[in-house]
Amino acid sequence: MGAAFDYAMQWWTRVHGPAQLRRSLAESAGAGGCILLHHSAPLPWAEALRALVQEEVQNGDSRRYILPAMDCTGLENTGEDWFLETFAPECAGDYLSAMTFARFLAGRGALDGKMIWLYGMDEAGQERWVERLAEFALQKEAGRCVFLLETTGRRPPRKKKLRTLEAGEFIRPFDVKQLATMAVGEGSENTGEKDYLSSLCIELAGEDPEGLPRLLSDREGLLRDPVGRAQAALGLSEERAAHHVRRAQLQLLLPLVEDLRLALLERNARACQTLLPFEDEFGNHCESLYQIELRHLIHYRNRGEFFLPAEEWERVRLPYEARNKLMHELQPLDFALLRQVLEMAQTMEMGNW
Numbered sequence: 001m002g003a004a005f006d007y008a009m010q011w012w013t014r015v016h017g018p019a020q021l022r023r024s025l026a027e028s029a030g031a032g033g034c035i036l037l038h039h040s041a042p043l044p045w046a047e048a049l050r051a052l053v054q055e056e057v058q059n060g061d062s063r064r065y066i067l068p069a070m071d072c073t074g075l076e077n078t079g080e081d082w083f084l085e086t087f088a089p090e091c092a093g094d095y096l097s098a099m100t101f102a103r104f105l106a107g108r109g110a111l112d113g114k115m116i117w118l119y120g121m122d123e124a125g126q127e128r129w130v131e132r133l134a135e136f137a138l139q140k141e142a143g144r145c146v147f148l149l150e151t152t153g154r155r156p157p158r159k160k161k162l163r164t165l166e167a168g169e170f171i172r173p174f175d176v177k178q179l180a181t182m183a184v185g186e187g188s189e190n191t192g193e194k195d196y197l198s199s200l201c202i203e204l205a206g207e208d209p210e211g212l213p214r215l216l217s218d219r220e221g222l223l224r225d226p227v228g229r230a231q232a233a234l235g236l237s238e239e240r241a242a243h244h245v246r247r248a249q250l251q252l253l254l255p256l257v258e259d260l261r262l263a264l265l266e267r268n269a270r271a272c273q274t275l276l277p278f279e280d281e282f283g284n285h286c287e288s289l290y291q292i293e294l295r296h297l298i299h300y301r302n303r304g305e306f307f308l309p310a311e312e313w314e315r316v317r318l319p320y321e322a323r324n325k326l327m328h329e330l331q332p333l334d335f336a337l338l339r340q341v342l343e344m345a346q347t348m349e350m351g352n353w
Helices: 007-013 016-030 046-060 080-087 089-094 101-108 123-137 140-144 173-184 191-205 211-216 219-224 226-234 238-267 269-273 294-302 310-327 335-350
Strands: 033-039 114-119 146-152 163-166
Touching: 007 016, 007 046, 007 173, 016 033, 016 046, 016 146, 016 163, 016 173, 033 123, 033 140, 046 114, 080 089, 101 123, 101 140, 123 146, 173 191, 173 211, 191 211, 191 219, 191 226, 191 238, 191 335, 211 219, 211 226, 219 226, 226 238, 238 269, 238 310, 238 335, 294 310, 310 335
Parallel strands: 033 146, 033 163, 114 146
Antiparallel strands: none
């Protein structure tokens, strides 16, 4: 696949929703002040987002002092003293707990010129810092720094002067589809196989784009044994993996199989017209060419009442067998049969059959 596909960079710079979130966050941070970034679901490649936003803020103002984003996961103490000792040690010794924290930060200019990003706090810590940040945001001195608090879980209430960005308002499931299509497009497979890989990735990854690198680290394995690959890459049970693979195949193949049915009927219209009108075994009345299903042709052939050349029967058999396996046997197709159907559809589209 040539140069390695950088999923994180593509996600945050080229996929519409995530790129829009990155830009909005960088613009808000560049203006200074206090910002909440809330996401109810885990952010994919969150470290890359933080690095990109910090880089954009630095590029916009080279005088800004960018502190490394602070992961507060598991920290037992995230109080005011901890904050000052970590981010403003020069004035930490002057702080008295009886003082208003927001006014102390403003009065001492403790955060002037700095960019501080906190994430990973537990729910109680988040709630305390939302309140502290809301108080600090009311001070005019808050505009001289960038204070960004990343929160998860329950959405915090809106606060005056505290700008809030909701990740879920930017990132949508179709963004995962876009990234999957981009990543699959980097490969050397033919068009039909790429379409199949995209369908598999979109169905198997769901709303989690971080599953895509694991799936596509073995593209050949995903093509030939998607159930096994999904088990190995995503930890799915065989039953769940087979369910999702079959759904991906249905979404890709059913329109192709229908196109093949219509093309085969038109291609053999003269022979097919000899069957009309008829009533099938389910009581359906077929009066016109396009009401004929491939199973009808198989049925009348088995009764010795319908004839086509051997190579034409093979063209009928492939889409019939594929549809029957997916719709009635409820099983995903093996790669050999699926590839034959894809090749047949491509041949039909090119008009070479």
